[in-house]
Every structure is written in C-alpha cells, then in structure tokens.
Amino acid sequence: xxxxxxxxxxxxxxxxxxxxxxxxxxxxxxxxxxxxxxxxxxxxxxxxxxxxxxxxxxxxxxxxxxxxxxxxxxxxxxxxxxxxxxxxxxxxxxxxxxxxxxxxxxxxxxxxxxxxxxxxxxxxxxxxxxxxxxxxxxxxxxxxxxxxxxxxxxxxxxxxxxxxxxxxxxxxxxxxxxxxxxxxxxxxxxxxxxxxxxxxxxxxxxxxxxxxxxxxxxxxxxxxxxxxxxxxxxxxxxxxxxxxxxxxxxxxxxxxxxxxxxxxxxxxxxxxxxxxxxxxxxxxxxxxxxxxxxxxxxxxxxxxxxxxxxxxxxxxxxxxxx
Amino acid sequence: xxxxxxxxxxxxxxxxxxxxxxxxxxxxxxxxxxxxxxxxxxxxxxxxxxxxxxxxxxxxxxxxxxxxxxxxxxxxxxxxxxxxxxxxxxxxxxxxxxxxxxxxxxxxxxxxxxxxxxxxxxxxxxxxxxxxxxxxxxxxxxxxxxxxxxxxxxxxxxxxxxxxxxxxxxxxxxxxxxxxxxxxxxxxxxxxxxxxxxxxxxxxxxxxxxxxxxxxxxxxxxxxxxxxxxxxxxxxxxxxxxxxxxxxxxxxxxxxxxxxxxxxxxxxxxxxxxxxxx
Numbered sequence: 001x002x003x004x005x006x007x008x009x010x011x012x013x014x015x016x017x018x019x020x021x022x023x024x025x026x027x028x029x030x031x032x033x034x035x036x037x038x039x040x041x042x043x044x045x046x047x048x049x050x051x052x053x054x055x056x057x058x059x060x061x062x063x064x065x066x067x068x069x070x071x072x073x074x075x076x077x078x079x080x081x082x083x084x085x086x087x088x089x090x091x092x093x094x095x096x097x098x099x100x101x102x103x104x105x106x107x108x109x110x111x112x113x114x115x116x117x118x119x120x121x122x123x124x125x126x127x128x129x130x131x132x133x134x135x136x137x138x139x140x141x142x143x144x145x146x147x148x149x150x151x152x153x154x155x156x157x158x159x160x161x162x163x164x165x166x167x168x169x170x171x172x173x174x175x176x177x178x179x180x181x182x183x184x185x186x187x188x189x190x191x192x193x194x195x196x197x198x199x200x201x202x203x204x205x206x207x208x209x210x211x212x213x214x215x216x217x218x219x220x221x222x223x224x225x226x227x228x229x230x231x232x233x234x235x236x237x238x239x240x241x242x243x244x245x246x247x248x249x250x251x252x253x254x255x256x257x258x259x260x261x262x263x264x265x266x267x268x269x270x271x272x273x274x275x276x277x278x279x280x281x282x283x284x285x286x287x288x289x290x291x292x293x294x295x296x297x298x299x300x301x302x303x304x305x306x307x308x309x310x311x312x313x314x315x316x317x318x319x320x321x322x
Numbered sequence: 323x324x325x326x327x328x329x330x331x332x333x334x335x336x337x338x339x340x341x342x343x344x345x346x347x348x349x350x351x352x353x354x355x356x357x358x359x360x361x362x363x364x365x366x367x368x369x370x371x372x373x374x375x376x377x378x379x380x381x382x383x384x385x386x387x388x389x390x391x392x393x394x395x396x397x398x399x400x401x402x403x404x405x406x407x408x409x410x411x412x413x414x415x416x417x418x419x420x421x422x423x424x425x426x427x428x429x430x431x432x433x434x435x436x437x438x439x440x441x442x443x444x445x446x447x448x449x450x451x452x453x454x455x456x457x458x459x460x461x462x463x464x465x466x467x468x469x470x471x472x473x474x475x476x477x478x479x480x481x482x483x484x485x486x487x488x489x490x491x492x493x494x495x496x497x498x499x500x501x502x503x504x505x506x507x508x509x510x511x512x513x514x515x516x517x518x519x520x521x522x523x524x525x526x527x528x529x530x531x532x533x534x535x536x537x538x539x540x541x542x543x544x545x546x547x548x549x550x551x552x553x554x555x556x557x558x559x560x561x562x563x564x565x566x567x568x569x570x571x572x573x574x575x576x577x578x579x580x581x582x583x584x585x586x587x588x589x590x591x592x593x594x595x596x597x598x599x600x
Binding site: 070 | 429430431437438439440441442444445446447448449450451452453454455456457459460478479482483485486489
C-alpha cells in the first residue's frame with residue numbers, strides 16, 4: 001500500500017498473518033475449527049484446510065447458515081473461527097450473529113478479511129466501512145482491529161484463550177509492520193507507541209502507521225504527541241484513554257471506518273463520560289467509497305497522516321481556546 | 323425411554339399437554355397457542371419415546387439434541403420439558419414474566435434443556451446442522467432433531483441449510499416440518515407459496531416422508547424410519563392443524579399469536595376433557 005515512512009519492518013497483509021497463526025494454534029488445540037463461505041483463498045485458510053481437513057468447514061456462499069453452523073459447533077465444544085469478507089460478515093448475517101452467538105454469549109470468533117476502504121478496486125459494495133459500529137453495538141461482543149501482521153498473530157492466540165464472541169477486522173492489502181515480536185498484545189489494552197503530553201492520537205488498524213508519521217511531523221513543530229494503538233474497540237481501555245484525555249487535553253481518533261460509531265464514536269462516548277476534552281475524528285465522513293487503489297482511496301477519503309495532522313491542529317486550537 | 327410403545331399413553335399425555343399449554347399462555351396473557359398445539363404431538367413423541375436424553379443430566383455429551391427452530395411454539399416445548407423433569411413445572415406459570423426462566427422465545431442461558439436460543443425464524447435449523455456436523459466429525463452416536471415451521475420455510479437460510487446438510491451427508495439430522503398451513507397473517511399458500519414442499523426437499527436430496535402430524539403411531543414410525551436412513555438428512559413433512567384439538571382455534575389465523583381469554587380457555591379445556599372421556 002506504501003506511504004508511511006516511520007521505521008517499519010516491511011509490509012505484510014494482516015490476513016496472511018491470520019492464516020499462518022490459525023494453523024499454528026490449531027496444531028495443539030483440536031477444538032479449533034475454521035469456517036468460510038467460498039473464500040478459503042481470500043481468507044487465507046488454504047493452509048488450514050490442507051492441514052486440518054477434518055476441522056475445516058466449507059459453507060459455500062451462504063453466510064446466514066454459516067453462522068448457525070458455527071453456533072452449533074460452539075455448543076458442541078468447538079471453537080469456530082468464522083471468516084468471510086467484512087462486508088458479508090457481519091453485513092449478510094447480522095441477525096444470526098445477534099441471536100445465535102451474541103445473545104447466548106457463545107464462543108465463536110469472527111475474523112473478517114477485506115475490511116475497510118483499502119479493499120480497493122472492487123469498489124464500494126465490497127468496502128466495509130460501518131461494520132465496527134454494528135459489532136460494537138452487540139452486547140457480549142469484543143471488537144478488535146489489529147494494526148499489523150504481528151499484532152494479528154498475537155490476537156489470534158489471545159482469542160483462543162478468551163471465552164466469548166469476538167469480531168476481528170483484517171485487511172486485504174499488505175500494510176506496514178509497525179511492531180516487532182516483543183510487542184505485548186492483550187485484549188482490552190491500548191498500547192502506548194509514542195509518548196507526549198500536548199495531544200493524543202488514538203488510532204486502530206492501518207491508521208496506526210499513519211498516526212506514527214503524523215506524530216513525527218508534529219514533533220518537528222514542537223508538539224509532543226502521544227500515540228495509542230487502540231486495537232480493542234470493545235471493551236475499550238478506559239483507564240488509558242481517560243488518562244490520555246486528562247494528561248494531554250485533546251484527542252484525535254483515526255480509523256478506516258465511518259466516523260460514526262467506530263473508534264471515534266467509542267472514544268467520544270468514553271471521554272464525555274469521564275473527562276471531556278476536544279475530540280477530532282479522522283475517518284470516512286458519512287459517504288461510500290469507490291474503485292481505486294488503496295492509497296488513492298486513503299487520500300481521497302481522508303485517511304492519511306496529513307489528515308491526522310490537520311485534525312491535530314484543530315484539536316489543539318480548541319484546547320487552547322477553552 | 324423404553325422400547326415398548328404405548329401409543330394411547332402418549333396420546334393421553336399430549337392431550338394433557340394441550341390443556342397446560344393453553345392455560346400457561348392465558349396466564350401469561352400473550353404467546354402463540356396455534357403453532358404450539360400443531361407441534362405438541364411431535365414433541366411428545368420425541369421426548370417421551372424416541373429421543374435418547376436424560377433430564378437429570380442435560381449436558382450428557384451423547385444425548386440426542388432437539389432444536390425448536392420455530393421458536394415461538396416454545397410454550398409447547400416448555401410444558402414437555404417440565405413434564406420430563408428438566409425444571410420444576412411451577413416455572414410454567416411464570417412464562418413471559420420478568421426474571422422468568424421461561425422467556426417468550428427459547429433462551430439457552432435460562433432454560434434447562436434448551437440447546438440453542440431461537441426466536442428469529444430460520445436460525446435454529448442452521449444451529450442444529452452445526453450440532454449434527456460436530457457429531458459426525460467426532461464420530462458420536464447422537465442424533466439431532468429440528469422442528470421447523472412452514473411459514474419459517476420462507477426464510478432463505480432454511481434452503482442454505484438444506485443444501486449444506488445434504489452436501490455433508492448429515493444422516494444424524496432429522497428435520498420435522500410442522501406443516502400447519504398458516505402463518506401470522508394468513509395461509510402460507512396465499513402469502514408465499516411453499517407447495518409442493520415435499521418435492522422441494524426431495525430435490526434438495528433429503529429423505530422425505532409425509533405423514534399426518536397428529537397421528538401418534540405415524541409420527542413414531544416416521545421417526546424410526548428416519549433413524550435408519552444412511553448417507554443423507556431426513557425430513558418428515560408432518561401435515562398438522564394449527565390449534566389442533568380445540569374446535570374454535572383450529573385453522574384460525576387469529577390465534578397465531580394471541581392468548582385465549584378466560585372464557586375461551588374454559589371452553590377449550592371442556593372440549594379437551596370431553597375428547598379425553600370420549
């Protein structure tokens with residue numbers, strides 16, 4: 001996808017990391033099943049299907065039934081990892097997820113690939129930009145958006161130990177690897193990537209790399225920016241976010257999602273309840289995408305370091321005006 | 323349950339269940355009497371003769387599973403589960419009340435014996451398929467039974483499941499279609515036509531039987547035959563009457579989701595008692 005220039009460790013798609021990690025965790029855990037709706041290639045489950053054919057379930061292009069099958073497997077003691085494109089999972093089977101999995105709090109893991117606008121050339125029908133809000137709204141559901149391949153692999157391992165339904169959003173395109181293997185991932189914990197007391201950027205997914213670039217640019221202007229990787233949107237790390245509001249006095253959120261109901265919405269909800277400070281949301285502004293390369297789309301739809309920097313300046317203005 | 327079939331005893335049980343169903347729905351003040359009465363003979367046959375289950379050990383790993391995909395008929399299921407001993411029958415009189423273990427639609431987190439929560443149509447069937455798949459992959463001996471509504475069969479996911487279960491040859495899965503011919507607002511054939519519904523299931527590769535869903539002997543025989551089918555899932559298309567057993571409810575669309583008044587209940591109970599004596 002290219003662009004961010006801060007130190008990174010190469011490029012890798014989060015979906016690639018998912019496929020590899022799932023094969024690894026399934027080796028020692030016969031409860032793990034993988035389900036997909038005719039997307040074993042796109043979801044990176046071909047290696048799993050080859051290694052564990054007895055625990056791989058091809059569900060065909062029928063996402064509603066796939067969720068029911070997963071629920072039936074879960075009540076039979078399995079840990080189903082259900083994958084599809086993020087537009088279909090949850091979009092095509094939301095009521096099934098709600099009634100069969102979220103309400104009874106079943107141990108089903110939803111891992112969607114091709115999340116966000118950077119799915120690219122397939123255009124707006126294929127670009128999931130609202131599903132984080134949908135999944136956040138479900139009680140019992142944990143929602144995770146890993147920033148890179150390293151975090152994705154660690155998240156997959158964490159999912160196995162976590163009892164209950166989880167939604168994980170992954171991407172299609174290769175993205176910068178921002179973490180090294182020493183990175184400690186924990187569900188519900190935001191990671192501090194860059195410290196500063198003038199302003200906080202809370203980002204998730206591909207916007208974490210953009211946030212780090214933005215922080216470098218702001219630093220050149222003497223603005224000390226705190227960067228948080230808020231990969232768990234729900235349950236959100238209240239302590240870390242409220243501390244950021246209190247200590248830095250302004251927050252910019254950045255996500256590859258509509259500005260309604262996702263990370264920006266969640267942070268705004270939290271901050272207004274505990275320590276109100278200006279919040280500027282970087283994301284897709286209540287519209288749909290179109291065909292284009294991932295980078296072109298990020299630029300046209302305002303998902304860049306430059307956009308974060310502009311939002312940071314607005315937030316700082318609002319902060320000093322108070 | 324024992325191998326000797328006492329059809330008359332099962333019929334007598336079902337008659338008593340009909341009375342309790344109508345009583346608890348009237349006590350609750352709302353619920354679905356019509357579809358409960360069309361399904362009760364099938365439920366009685368499953369729980370009091372056909373299925374291998376143990377109410378004292380509801381999580382026995384090799385128990386047969388039952389899924390009420392047409393979840394709104396749960397009063398009938400609750401009455402049967404209580405009679406089996408899954409919970410104290412006193413709970414029946416709390417149906418639909420705040421804090422009750424008996425919700426308006428089945429909730430697995432509250433009600434012993436409920437394998438999966440249902441309520442939105444077309445969903446329980448898919449969950450039953452998942453349970454059958456787990457049993458098949460693990461080589462377990464249990465069977466899975468799913469009771470479907472005919473109105474429910476208008477949901478597309480039913481046909482997704484029909485394809486899936488056939489593709490995987492789930493011979494441990496038996497669906498029973500409660501073909502009462504009515505849905506919330508009218509006759510199924512006048513809303514969205516289902517017939518020839520048995521042919522549709524045949525075309526999907528299922529083993530199909532068509533029976534009178536109120537003939538206890540026929541229900542037992544069909545369940546037994548289905549159990550012997552290899553290599554594919556089975557469906558029993560049970561022709562039923564919505565509100566079966568009470569003349570003024572039978573075939574009346576208005577009793578899909580409405581409780582009987584006290585006066586209506588009195589008449590219904592008298593009819594059912596009369597049938598018992600006759």
